[in-house]
Amino acid sequence: MNTLFDPDFVDVEKEVDYWLVLTSQAAPDQMDFHKYTEPVIRAACDIYIRHPHATGQQWMRELDGVLRRPCSDNGVQFNRMVAAKCWLHLQGNV
Incomplete structure (x- = not known):
């Protein structure tokens, strides 16, 4: 079963693209996104x-x-917020 909700099939590139588009609407600096x-x-x-x-x-x-080192100056809270939203999306809850 190849759906968004199937943990055996997660298209990581598609997920990254989804979040790139979503975040670029709020903050257009893509360098920050990639970093x-x-x-x-x-x-x-x-x-x-x-x-x-x-x-x-x-x-x-x-x-x-x-992620032993936080990926942003916002630290662990930023990492957790982004990951939680990603997991919700992967489960079909966003």
């Missing part, structure tokens, strides 16, 4: 694929381990 947001989206997709039935807390712990 700060894209690594979090990629990590969130990887975590979702590897642990599709985990809880949000388990995903967050995994994210914190994967």
